Amino acid sequence: MRNKIPVFISAFVGIFMILKYFSTYPAIKRVADELEQWGVITLSFSIVLGVLNLIKINLKAVVERKKDWGYKLLLLVSMFTMMIAGGVKWYLEEVRGRQVNQGLPLAVHDSLFDFMFDHVYFPLSATIFALLAFYVASAAFRAFRAKNLHATLLLIAAVIVMIGRVPVGGAIWKGFPWLQEWIMTWPNTAGQRAIQIGAAIGMIATGLRVILGIEKPYLKG
Amino acid sequence: MTERNDKVGIWERWLSAFVSLDRRWIFLIVASVVVFFLIVPVSMPVTVSEQVRAMYETIEALPAGARVHLSIDYGPGSEAELWPQHIAILRQLLEKDCKVICSSLWTDGPPMIEKAFTVVVGQLEKEGKKKVRGVDYVNLGFKAGDRVAITKIGSSFKETFPTDYQGNPTSALPIMQGWDTYRDIDLLITIAVGDPGAVEYIQQAQSRYNIPMVAGVTAVISPQLYPYYQSRNLRGFLGGLAGAAEYEKLVGRPGYATRGMFIQSAVHLLIVGLVLAGNVAQFALWSMRRKRGERL
Amino acid sequence: MSGQGGNPFARRMTRNTGVRTLAVLAAMCALPAHVLGASARVLPKEWHHIDVEKLPVFIALVLFGGFYLYLYRQMKAGRSMRLRRLPGIDAVEEAIARATEMGRPVLFIPGINDIDDIQTLAGLNILSHVAYIAAEYDTPLIVACRRSVVLTISEEVVKAASLAAGRPENYIPNNMRYLSDDQFAFTAGVNGIMLRERPASCIYQGCFYSESLILAETGYVSGAIQVAGTANVAQLPFFVAACDFTLIGEEFFAASAYLSRDPTVVASIEAADWLKMAYLLVIFLGVALATALALFPQAEIATLLELLKEIF
Numbered sequence: 001m002r003n004k005i006p007v008f009i010s011a012f013v014g015i016f017m018i019l020k021y022f023s024t025y026p027a028i029k030r031v032a033d034e035l036e037q038w039g040v041i042t043l044s045f046s047i048v049l050g051v052l053n054l055i056k057i058n059l060k061a062v063v064e065r066k067k068d069w070g071y072k073l074l075l076l077v078s079m080f081t082m083m084i085a086g087g088v089k090w091y092l093e094e095v096r097g098r099q100v101n102q103g104l105p106l107a108v109h110d111s112l113f114d115f116m117f118d119h120v121y122f123p124l125s126a127t128i129f130a131l132l133a134f135y136v137a138s139a140a141f142r143a144f145r146a147k148n149l150h151a152t153l154l155l156i157a158a159v160i161v162m163i164g165r166v167p168v169g170g171a172i173w174k175g176f177p178w179l180q181e182w183i184m185t186w187p188n189t190a191g192q193r194a195i196q197i198g199a200a201i202g203m204i205a206t207g208l209r210v211i212l213g214i215e216k217p218y219l220k221g
Numbered sequence: 222m223t224e225r226n227d228k229v230g231i232w233e234r235w236l237s238a239f240v241s242l243d244r245r246w247i248f249l250i251v252a253s254v255v256v257f258f259l260i261v262p263v264s265m266p267v268t269v270s271e272q273v274r275a276m277y278e279t280i281e282a283l284p285a286g287a288r289v290h291l292s293i294d295y296g297p298g299s300e301a302e303l304w305p306q307h308i309a310i311l312r313q314l315l316e317k318d319c320k321v322i323c324s325s326l327w328t329d330g331p332p333m334i335e336k337a338f339t340v341v342v343g344q345l346e347k348e349g350k351k352k353v354r355g356v357d358y359v360n361l362g363f364k365a366g367d368r369v370a371i372t373k374i375g376s377s378f379k380e381t382f383p384t385d386y387q388g389n390p391t392s393a394l395p396i397m398q399g400w401d402t403y404r405d406i407d408l409l410i411t412i413a414v415g416d417p418g419a420v421e422y423i424q425q426a427q428s429r430y431n432i433p434m435v436a437g438v439t440a441v442i443s444p445q446l447y448p449y450y451q452s453r454n455l456r457g458f459l460g461g462l463a464g465a466a467e468y469e470k471l472v473g474r475p476g477y478a479t480r481g482m483f484i485q486s487a488v489h490l491l492i493v494g495l496v497l498a499g500n501v502a503q504f505a506l507w508s509m510r511r512k513r514g515e516r517l
Numbered sequence: 518m519s520g521q522g523g524n525p526f527a528r529r530m531t532r533n534t535g536v537r538t539l540a541v542l543a544a545m546c547a548l549p550a551h552v553l554g555a556s557a558r559v560l561p562k563e564w565h566h567i568d569v570e571k572l573p574v575f576i577a578l579v580l581f582g583g584f585y586l587y588l589y590r591q592m593k594a595g596r597s598m599r600l601r602r603l604p605g606i607d608a609v610e611e612a613i614a615r616a617t618e619m620g621r622p623v624l625f626i627p628g629i630n631d632i633d634d635i636q637t638l639a640g641l642n643i644l645s646h647v648a649y650i651a652a653e654y655d656t657p658l659i660v661a662c663r664r665s666v667v668l669t670i671s672e673e674v675v676k677a678a679s680l681a682a683g684r685p686e687n688y689i690p691n692n693m694r695y696l697s698d699d700q701f702a703f704t705a706g707v708n709g710i711m712l713r714e715r716p717a718s719c720i721y722q723g724c725f726y727s728e729s730l731i732l733a734e735t736g737y738v739s740g741a742i743q744v745a746g747t748a749n750v751a752q753l754p755f756f757v758a759a760c761d762f763t764l765i766g767e768e769f770f771a772a773s774a775y776l777s778r779d780p781t782v783v784a785s786i787e788a789a790d791w792l793k794m795a796y797l798l799v800i801f802l803g804v805a806l807a808t809a810l811a812l813f814p815q816a817e818i819a820t821l822l823e824l825l826k827e828i829f
Contacts, residue, residue, distance in 0.1 A: 022575055025566040036369070043631070043666055050665025050695035057691050068713055097388070107388040109335075118332070122297035125329075128701035129298035129727060135734040135759075137251050137492050138244035142737075143758035144496045145503055155500070159493050165440075165463050167265040168486035177268045189447045192750055195766040196448075197796065199748035202770025203635045204581055205789040210638050214781050215773060217645030217674045244738070298701055298727070415726045416630070441727065441751050 007213035014211030054079070085113035157183055236506045240499060247495065254487050263483045272450050273467040276435045276457025279408065280310070285318035287407040288400065290374075292422065293337075294413035296329030299439055305465035305478035306437035307333070307412050311341045313472050315352055320396050322406075324361040324382065326370055326417045331386050334360045355385075355394040362386040367417040371425040375403040403430040412437040419446060423454045437464065559824045573829050580795055584788035592780050598787055605744055605762035606775050609643075612718035612742045613650050622657040622692070623647065624716035626732070627671060628723015628747070629663040629703060636748055637667060640723030641674055642773035643746070647720060648678035652687040659692045661710060663703040668695040704728040708735045721745040721760070722769065725752045733759035746772060799829045 013035055020032030058072040066072075089111040097106025108114075146152040163169040164180025209215040283289070291311065295303045314321050323334045338360065342352045352358060361382040364370040373381045379391050379401055391397050403409070409432050411422045419436040427434040433456050438446060440461025449455045459468055462485055465478035560569050592598065616623045625647055627640035644660065651658040660675060662668040672693045679688040696706035707728075711719065712735065719736040721729070721743070729745075729752040736743045737759055745756035746764030756763045764772055767789070774782040806822045 018578075022568055022571050023566055024563060024568050039633075040366075046665040046669060047698070048665075049669055050662075050698070053665070053668060053693070053695045057694060060691070071709065093388075101388065104384065104390065105388050107386060117329075122329075124705075125296060125298040125699075125701045126300060128704055128731065130301070131731055132727060133488070134244075134248045134251055135730050137488070137495070138247045139730060139734055139755070139758045140492050141242065141244075141247055141495045141499050144500070146500050155496070159496065162489045162493050166486040166489045167267050167463075167466075167482050168490060170268045171265065177270070181270060184444060185447055185451070188444050189451060192445060193448055195748075195750050195753075198767035198793065199750075199770070201577075201581075201789045201792050201796075202639075202748065202767040204577060204792075205785045206639050206642070206770045207635050208578075208581065208585075209782060209785055214785065215642055215777075217642050217677070217773075244734075416724075439727075445751050 003216075007216060010216075011211055011213055014207075018211075051079075082113070082116060085111065085116060089113040157187075233506065233509050236502045236509075239502045240506060242499075250495075251488060251491065254491050255484055258484045258487050262480060264479070265483050265486060267466050267470045267479065267482060269467045269470060270464075272455075272457045273459055273464055274457070274471065275450075276459060277313075277468060277471040279433060279435050279456040280313055280317070283314075283317060283319055283407060287317075287319045288405060289314055289319045289321055289408045289410060290403075290406050291321055291323045292409070292411040292413070293323055293325045293330045293334045294327050294411055294415075294418050295333065295439075296327055296414070297333070299414040300333070302439045302461050302465070303412050303414060303437060304333075304337075305462065305476060305481075306459050306468065307337050308341060308476065309465060309468045309472055309474070309478075310410060310412070310437065311337050312344065312474070315341060315345060315357065316350070318357075319407075321358040322361065322378070322396065323359065324374065325363050326367060326421075327414075328363055328365075331360060331362045335386065354387075355389065356396055359391075359394055359396050360386040361391065368421055368425050371417065371421060372429075375426050375430055377401050403432055406430075406432055408432070409434040410436065413442070414439050415442065418442065419455075419458070420449070423449055427454055440464075558827065559820055560827050569827075572827060576828060577792065581788055581792050584791040585785055588784040588787050588791075589781065592784050598780065598783050600771070600775050600783060600786065603764070603768055603772065603775050605746065605764045605768065606772050608742070608744050608762040609647060609720060609776070610650055612720065612744055613647065613654055613656055615742055616651075616717035617654040617656045619717045621715055621717035622659050623651055623718045623720065624659045624661065624707075624710060624714075624736075624741070625720045626661050626707065626723065627667055628721075628725055629700060629728065630724040631664045632666045632670060634724050636724035636769075637664075639748075639770050639773065640746075641667075641670060643720075643722045643776065644671060645674050645678050646773060646776035648675040648687075649682045652679040652682035652684040655684065655687065657689060657692060658687070659694065659710060659714065659716060661694050661696055661703075661707050663696065663698060663700070665695050665698075668693060700726065700728060704731050707732055711735050711739045711741070715739055716741055719743045721747070721756070722764070722772070723747065724749050725756075727752075730755035730759060736760075796829070799825070803829075 016028070016032055016035060019028050023029070055076065058076050060066075061072045062069045062076065089108060092108045092111060093105050097108065098104065100106065140158070144151075144155045144158055146155050160176065161180045161183055163172065164176040164178075164183075169176035169180065206215075291314070293307065311321065323338075325331050325334060338354075338358060342354075342358070345352055361378070362385060364374065364381055366373065370381070379397060382391050384390055385394065400406075403426055409422065409426060411419050411434075413419045413422075413436065419438050419442065422434065422436070426432065434454065435457045436446065436455055437459040438461075440463065443458065443460025443464070446455060446458045446460070450458060459465060462478050462481050466475075466482045469475050469479050560572070562568075562570055588598075613623055625644055627644055628634065628637050630637050632638070648658055658675060660668075660671045662671055672688075672690070675693065676685070676688045679685050694706075694710075697703045708731065710716070711732075716739070719732075719739075719741045721732060722745070725732070725745075725747050726749070729747070729749075733743060733745065733756060743760040744762045744764075745760040746769035747753065747756065748766045748769055750766070753763065753765055757765075771786045771789075774786045803822070803825055806818060806825060810818045810822055
């Protein structure tokens with residue numbers, strides 16, 4: 001019974017969602033929309049589980065002075081600072097804002113939350129993304145080796161596209177931009193379509209396996 | 222004989238060291254090239270590709286007063302690639318007197334929208350073209366829900382965004398009068414970094430409402446858009462900084478992307494050089510080992 | 518993916534890489550859709566509260582369901598099926614064994630999307646097998662999640678797999694970690710785990726975006742053996758370049774069947790192969806009709822072509 005109920009729930013909801021996809025019948029749409037709302041509410045509550053997990057693991061490490069406990073303390077301090085700043089912003093916009101803005105929320109863009117968002121979160125986020133430029137260089141240097149025919153083809157295509165994509169390619173040889181465009185438009189598109197068709201069919205198979213309870217990893221025990 | 226063996230040994234050691242070069246040296250070389258060309262700018266002629274020209278022509282063909290939904294689906298992480306596209310497109314739209322309705326499916330998108338409006342509206346004001354918030358352009362802010370949010374926006378802008386980013390009721394804004402769904406939109410543009418982004422807009426909005434759509438995406442995402450461009454789901458698209466530079470050339474205002482083109486060219490050449498040198502070194506190493514009768 | 522027995526044509530085609538080559542050739546031959554988009558709709562958009570525009574998806578589901586039922590019954594009747602070797606999946610067991618030898622943990626990331634993404638579900642299916650093998654080998658498994666729902670389900674999956682392997686103690690709650698909902702904060706957190714806890718193997722199975730290369734390169738630096746799998750085409754080149762093994766698109770979705778060897782699951786993989794065969798035929802028919810239309814512009818051919826587009 002313990003195993004059957006979750007499978008029944010997932011099959012019921014899954015089949016209803018499939019029905020909603022194909023049918024324009026208002027009653028089906030209403031029930032499916034209601035189920036979607038339940039999903040959104042459940043997902044929203046689950047964020048609490050995530051935060052609790054984060055606090056539990058990191059607080060324990062700090063209290064027990066485990067290895068690298070300083071990083072964990074920094075994480076907790078940052079998290080609570082941002083949460084408090086977010087709460088203050090919400091209060092200014094939704095509670096005090098409505099009092100002074102004829103019942104409508106007031107947009108506040110100069111709070112502590114905004115400051116940290118603009119001057120801490122923005123640059124940190126951009127920095128991690130910018131690492132890609134360096135990692136692409138090191139990964140390309142290591143991976144593009146003409147070890148066999150396939151690797152050689154990959155290497156040749158990569159070199160043409162890398163040179164042809166930038167203006168210097170046209171300056172070196174006028175054919176580079178055309179050649180890279182040809183590679184991107186034809187072999188690339190063909191490969192993309194082939195992978196996408198295969199992946200889409202794989203998605204159908206996986207989706208149905210989960211909906212019909214053929215595969216239920218969470219119930220393995 | 223011994224001296225010759227030593228020489229071969231040194232070469233082999235050098236080649237071996239180069240083939241497995243510590244990646245921090247590569248980082249240092251890349252950083253040096255970028256910094257050098259930032260200090261010493263060099264300009265390069267830019268060749269415009271077909272899909273970029275198609276996007277430019279689609280926007281150019283819009284009449285004055287056309288309604289454009291500009292979805293800004295990126296954050297500061299990808300600002301380097303997408304900001305120049307954002308600025309060039311927004312300026313072209315406002316110069317053509319289009320009504321620009323901005324929103325975002327990314328939490329960090331609305332500040333990017335505000336920043337771009339500040340820059341472009343400020344530039345236009347200096348040139349004597351006044352643009353008014355709520356009349357010529359609007360920032361509707363962020364909407365959660367990814368794909369579901371796109372379908373909601375399509376069925377009703379005013380219900381999906383009851384207030385704009387500044388907290389004004391959407392239904393009271395002059396720019397929002399007399400229309401509400403994607404059927405009333407003349408062009409859909411997304412400047413996007415991932416999911417939700419261009420592909421999701423094509424699936425949930427473009428194909429459903431059959432509206433003209435163009436997109437600006439990062440270089441990594443652009444190969445994914447070629448099939449949609451061929452199938453005419455997309456009228457055109459920009460890929461990464463190179464796409465932005467081509468667009469800047471078409472709109473006649475070389476800017477950040479055009480300046481960045483030589484840096485990008487130099488880094489691309491550097492990577493190609495490193496890859497080729499790595500291969501040459503690897504082949505030389507294999508040949509030395511083969512001569513010694515070692516199995517590879 | 519391949520299966521043995523049954524339809525000899527499908528068996529021949531799926532045994533080797535011919536099917537991939539054919540798919541690529543067919544896609545290369547396919548004319549751009551705007552060439553085909555001239556004629557008007559043949560079928561109505563809606564029929565008795567049924568959205569006819571979604572007919573192609575319905576047909577795909579019906580075909581898949583039909584193929585699956587047929588193959589399932591065949592299998593029940595004693596037909597054996599064999600999957601072609603997937604080095605990427607074979608490497609998973611090898612990676613866990615390596616971690617056991619080195620006395621270091623295995624790191625698993627089920628993608629960065631939420632549970633509503635089918636790739637996350639596929640990743641969790643693979644996690645179940647990884648957790649089972651890790652429990653058998655008595656090797657600690659760290660699971661890093663970006664979404665709290667995925668964390669909750671991952672906890673259940675690892676707990677259930679450890680119990681099934683007869684080692685419930687191998688489930689360590691502190692090793693199930695939610696890091697952050699923010700993409701790059703999550704990436705930084707995973708990098709921290711890789712560099713501080715030095716997992717011997719990193720397994721990435723799910724939907725990944727720009728963080729793919731950052732994760733894979735950091736994993737490489739930490740000296741881990743890396744196995745990736747995703748259906749996100751834009752990220753595949755990064756994983757191919759930086760990881761030891763990569764499962765591409767459909768391979769990733771078939772991985773759990775390959776690992777479980779459960780005949781009911783394996784039958785669904787062969788059904789997917791059959792569906793692909795059916796689509797190849799449709800592609801060839803479409804190409805033939807479009808070519809015919811280009812050579813002989815007749816209304817009947819245009820209608821037939823339009824009908825084919827609306828059905829598939």
